[in-house]
Each structure stands twice: as structure tokens, then as C-alpha cells.
């Protein structure tokens with residue numbers, strides 16, 4: 743369990759799944775986290791996903807829980823680790839929209855990135871984000887991520903094409919901001 747200022751990152755529990763499903767199937771969230779056709783997920787798929795999580799691998803999924811009322815509000819993940827080049831790719835969603843814009847996402851990203859730099863000894867954390875997702879881009883910028891490039895018209899949503907934005911933060915940059 744890893745604790746920030748507003749949230750902690752903990753292992754998923756089976757009882758999180760139905761709430762997680764409702765978060766992920768919210769069209770506003772689905773459009774920001776999937777690049778393919780946003781069909782709703784089923785509880786059966788969620789259960790299979792849950793069974794696939796293991797602490798005995800590089801990639802990992804954390805549930806995000808509020809510190810004040812222990813509410814499960816979303817999830818974040820280490821999606822990919824390249825040990826040779828020392829990079830890790832992350833993702834996040836705050837599924838309870840009443841918590842958006844209140845600093846929970848920023849705190850969860852900071853807690854996750856701190857874990858990656860301090861516990862995994864990784865050199866760079868990276869992510870990609872759709873250009874339409876200005877809230878997420880702002881959240882990552884607040885954590886110290888910088889835009890490193892854009893894949894033009896990479897994503898088709900709502901009847902038009904959007905750029906995909908690549909962002910990253912180096913260990914030294916994160917430590918300078920957080921010590």
C-alpha cells in the first residue's frame with residue numbers, strides 16, 4: 743500500500759469490481775481510456791481481468807482509495823516496463839466523477855511515479871494521452887510531465903481525428919520537484 747496526501751494505492755479486491763465496471767463503462771471515461779471501439783465491458787470480462795492481476799510481474803494495477811473516507815474512486819497502473827532502457831509506462835482513471843478537478847488524480851499520479859522511481863529504480867516514466875483530454879494533460883503537467891511529441895491524427899473519436907500526446911518525466915526531474 744502506497745500513500746499520498748489524498749489517496750493511497752492498494753491492491754484491487756473482488757468487491758471493487760462492480761463499481762469499477764460502472765466507472766469504466768461511463769462513456770465519458772471510456773472515450774478517454776480506450777482507443778478502439780468503446781463497447782461496454784461485462785462483469786465476466788472484469789472478473790477475468792481481476793484473475794489476471796498478479797504481484798509476481800512487472801506490470802501492476804492499483805486501486806485508488808481516498809484517505810479520508812476509504813472510498814474506491816479509480817485505478818492506476820504500470821502498464822509496461824522496459825528494464826534495459828529503464829522506462830515504465832503508466833495509466834490512470836478516476837472513475838467517480840464527483841472527485842474530478844480536486845487534486846485526487848494528481849496525488850495518485852505522484853504516488854505512483856514516486857513508487858516507480860523509488861522502489862523500482864526506473865529512469866523515466868512515460869505515458870500517452872489523447873489531445874482531447876485537456877484535464878489529464880493538465881494533471882500530468884502538474885506532476886512534472888512534459889510533452890515529448892505528438893502522433894498526428896492518431897485517434898478517431900466523436901466523428902473526428904485527434905492527436906495522441908506523448909509525455910514523460912525523468913527520475914531527476916521528479917526528485918527535484920519532490921525533495
Ligand SMILES: CC(C)(COP(=O)(O)OP(=O)(O)OC[C@H]1O[C@@H](n2cnc3c(N)ncnc32)[C@H](O)[C@@H]1OP(=O)(O)O)[C@@H](O)C(=O)NCCC(=O)NCCS
Pocket residue numbers: 770771774775816834835836837841842843844845846847848849870871872875876877878879880881884
Ligand atoms: C485525468 C484524471 C486522472 C485527472 O484527475 P483529477 O483528479 O480530475 O485531476 P486534478 O484535479 O488533480 O487536476 C486536473 C487539472 O486539470 C484542470 N482542468 C480540468 N478541466 C480542464 C480542461 N478542460 N482543460 C484544461 N485543464 C482542465 C483542473 O483545473 C486541474 O488543474 P488545476 O489544479 O491547475 O486547477 C481524471 O479526470 C480522470 O480519470 N478522467 C477520466 C479518465 C482519464 O482521462 N484518464 C487519463 C487517460 S490519459
